[in-house]
Amino acid sequence: MIDQTARILNAIYAALDSINQQLPAEKRLSKTPDTVLYAKSGVLDSLGFVNLILAVEESIEDEFGLAINIADKVAAKSETNPFRTVATLTEYIQPLIEGETSSSSESI
Amino acid sequence: MDTKHFNAALIGDFNLGNFANYLSNDDTAPRVAAVAPPYGQVAQILMNPQHETWAAQPDLAVIWTRPDGVIASFKRLLEFENVALEALLAEVDQFAALIAVTASRVKTVFIPTWVVPTWVEGFGLLDLRDGLGIANTLMRMNLRLAEAVRDLPNVYLLNTQKWIESSRTPYQPKFWYMAKVAFGNDVFKAAVTTIKAALLGIAGKRKKLIVLDLDNTLWGGVVGDIGWENLSLGGHDATGEAYVDFQRALKALTRRGIVLGVVSKNEENVALDAIRQHPEMVLTLDDLAGWRINWQDKAQNVADLVTELNLGFDSVVFLDDNPVERARVRDMLPDVLVPDLPEDPMLYVRTLLSLGVFDAPTLTAEDAERTRMYVSDRQRTALKTEIGSLEDWLQTLGVTVTVAPLAASTLPRTAQLFNKTNQLNLSTRRMADADLMAWANEPDHRLWTVTVADKFGDLGLTGIISLALEGDRARLVDYVLSCRVMGRKVEETMLSVVVDQARELGLRDVYAVYQPTAKNKPTLDFFRRSGFAYVEATQTFTWATNDPYPLPKGIDLAVGEAI
Numbered sequence: 001m002i003d004q005t006a007r008i009l010n011a012i013y014a015a016l017d018s019i020n021q022q023l024p025a026e027k028r029l030s031k032t033p034d035t036v037l038y039a040k041s042g043v044l045d046s047l048g049f050v051n052l053i054l055a056v057e058e059s060i061e062d063e064f065g066l067a068i069n070i071a072d073k074v075a076a077k078s079e080t081n082p083f084r085t086v087a088t089l090t091e092y093i094q095p096l097i098e099g100e101t102s103s104s105s106e107s108i
Numbered sequence: 109m110d111t112k113h114f115n116a117a118l119i120g121d122f123n124l125g126n127f128a129n130y131l132s133n134d135d136t137a138p139r140v141a142a143v144a145p146p147y148g149q150v151a152q153i154l155m156n157p158q159h160e161t162w163a164a165q166p167d168l169a170v171i172w173t174r175p176d177g178v179i180a181s182f183k184r185l186l187e188f189e190n191v192a193l194e195a196l197l198a199e200v201d202q203f204a205a206l207i208a209v210t211a212s213r214v215k216t217v218f219i220p221t222w223v224v225p226t227w228v229e230g231f232g233l234l235d236l237r238d239g240l241g242i243a244n245t246l247m248r249m250n251l252r253l254a255e256a257v258r259d260l261p262n263v264y265l266l267n268t269q270k271w272i273e274s275s276r277t278p279y280q281p282k283f284w285y286m287a288k289v290a291f292g293n294d295v296f297k298a299a300v301t302t303i304k305a306a307l308l309g310i311a312g313k314r315k316k317l318i319v320l321d322l323d324n325t326l327w328g329g330v331v332g333d334i335g336w337e338n339l340s341l342g343g344h345d346a347t348g349e350a351y352v353d354f355q356r357a358l359k360a361l362t363r364r365g366i367v368l369g370v371v372s373k374n375e376e377n378v379a380l381d382a383i384r385q386h387p388e389m390v391l392t393l394d395d396l397a398g399w400r401i402n403w404q405d406k407a408q409n410v411a412d413l414v415t416e417l418n419l420g421f422d423s424v425v426f427l428d429d430n431p432v433e434r435a436r437v438r439d440m441l442p443d444v445l446v447p448d449l450p451e452d453p454m455l456y457v458r459t460l461l462s463l464g465v466f467d468a469p470t471l472t473a474e475d476a477e478r479t480r481m482y483v484s485d486r487q488r489t490a491l492k493t494e495i496g497s498l499e500d501w502l503q504t505l506g507v508t509v510t511v512a513p514l515a516a517s518t519l520p521r522t523a524q525l526f527n528k529t530n531q532l533n534l535s536t537r538r539m540a541d542a543d544l545m546a547w548a549n550e551p552d553h554r555l556w557t558v559t560v561a562d563k564f565g566d567l568g569l570t571g572i573i574s575l576a577l578e579g580d581r582a583r584l585v586d587y588v589l590s591c592r593v594m595g596r597k598v599e600e601t602m603l604s605v606v607v608d609q610a611r612e613l614g615l616r617d618v619y620a621v622y623q624p625t626a627k628n629k630p631t632l633d634f635f636r637r638s639g640f641a642y643v644e645a646t647q648t649f650t651w652a653t654n655d656p657y658p659l660p661k662g663i664d665l666a667v668g669e670a671i
């Protein structure tokens with residue numbers, strides 16, 4: 001059984017496949033935890049950032065059947081920007097999914 | 109128009125950044141470098157020829173707007189205000205005028221049609237009511253726009269609704285609120301596919317020939333094993349009906365100028381019997397430009413058939429249910445498009461019609477008649493085999509050649525021929541319709557079209573000749589002839605016409621400079637045996653007009669006025 005972190009990582013990688021269709025070959029994002037996403041040294045501009053948010057949300061919905069909102073207005077401005085790398089984004093999403101899962105369980 | 113690379117300006121009232129990225133980074137041919145200037149300045153950009161958008165001299169413009177973004181009356185209608193339809197349509201006309209201005213600035217303009225998001229219900233039950241509904245009004249707006257640009261040959265309306273229907277999430281409110289992107293990315297990806305197919309079509313690169321297998325492709329079953337009486341084709345049977353519909357779809361394409369051929373591993377007489385005798389066959393032998401039915405290598409048979417029909421491999425689609433045969437043709441003929449046919453024949457029609465490789469910028473009378481022309485060719489070739497000598501053959505064909513100055517009525521077909529002919533083409537110039545007409549209308553230029561017919565039928569407008577008058581000399585600028593009529597002395601007839609014209613104008617000589625390309629060696633070969641004096645160093649051919657250029661025997665020539 002694949003653990004939840006790996007599933008999140010796969011979902012983000014699927015989102016990167018989608019993002020890469022909009023990028024020239026030399027700027028395409030590689031599927032590694034260290035890949036820089038939205039930071040000073042990253043290749044994504046502000047529109048690319050919006051694309052990243054939507055692509056990841058769609059991938060997470062495909063993988064987990066859950067609608068999450070990672071575009072929280074606090075997130076991008078927080079000192080520890082969760083969109084810096086694939087790894088930080090994975091960490092950021094983990095509790096959002098756990099929260100959704102537990103609230104779903106509670107409502108049953 | 110260079111088919112390898114296009115520069116595009118994407119102008120819209122919403123953020124077209126994603127669309128520009130997809131268009132620029134799509135690896136399929138032709139490559140497009142797209143730039144989206146700041147959105148929301150549609151009128152300012154279109155009206156101002158000095159705007160920086162035009163400084164880069166884009167080949168094409170895509171003007172993509174939301175109806176409520178550019179037609180103020182429609183925005184008020186969306187808010188259920190009373191709006192006079194005529195006033196609203198007048199705004200559409202004003203928008204169309206901006207498009208007309210743009211059309212004079214770039215070679216091609218694409219306009220995605222107006223749509224509203226799927227959740228806009230308008231007046232609900234009454235939304236299609238004439239004079240009231242939002243959906244009704246939107247249809248009228250799109251139709252009015254289509255009418256307004258109908259006479260602009262380089263403006264194409266594209267059906268946005270098709271892209272929306274093929275999209276998983278055509279609208280994403282989050283995209284709109286965060287970045288003013290009006291559509292989901294699936295819509296932009298579908299638009300890229302459409303626009304690339306359109307660019308290939310405009311450049312004359314559309315597919316022209318479909319080579320078909322027979323067993324389990326045009327019908328169900330192996331005819332050599334079970335006989336034509338037992339094939340799955342039509343009848344009260346779902347699979348049989350699917351094969352009939354597939355044949356219907358193929359036949360329909362022939363009316364758009366697509367030619368069909370058959371390559372099949374079968375006994376020829378058995379297969380032809382099935383085509384002739386099965387009562388539910390939609391395709392007949394007269395729908396086929398040619399066939400190779402034998403036990404030889406399919407790739408070789410496809411190559412032979414394509415060569416016989418004088419087409420390029422890049423204009424061919426090969427359809428076969430057998431993945432091994434598909435792989436073989438793919439390997440041996442990499443320029444041929446070999447799509448995977450699904451295992452279920454009920455999906456054949458969808459696969460065929462989704463290929464998106466048959467688009468053409470215009471539909472001419474010749475397109476609709478192309479298959480008939482190839483069938484006539486087959487009959488002519490049979491006659492040629494019987495008779496032997498070309499001179500005798502020509503006499504029996506009764507070839508008539510009609511030459512006339514370029515006219516508005518012949519411009520679309522002339523431009524099509526001008527831009528797609530490769531083999532017999534002296535200069536291989538490429539020009540849009542309007543540019544070609546403007547060139548022909550220059551005082552020192554003459555351009556004629558050449559129409560050919562024989563006793564088997566009308567071969568249509570198949571040649572172009574043009575002269576530029578340079579003092580006491582005439583330069584043969586364009587010498588274009590469709591490969592459909594090559595080898596019937598039409599080549600010599602065209603030279604006879606230009607020399608006669610130069611003599612009438614009192615000019616000293618006619619000269620032609622051969623411009624070599626990868627494909628026009630047949631032109632050099634013809635001119636070298638034409639009798640024109642040849643200077644190899646400059647690739648120049650000259651005919652002094654002291655003597656007329658002899659008109660070949662057996663040709664009935666008519667030089668007329670513009671049609």
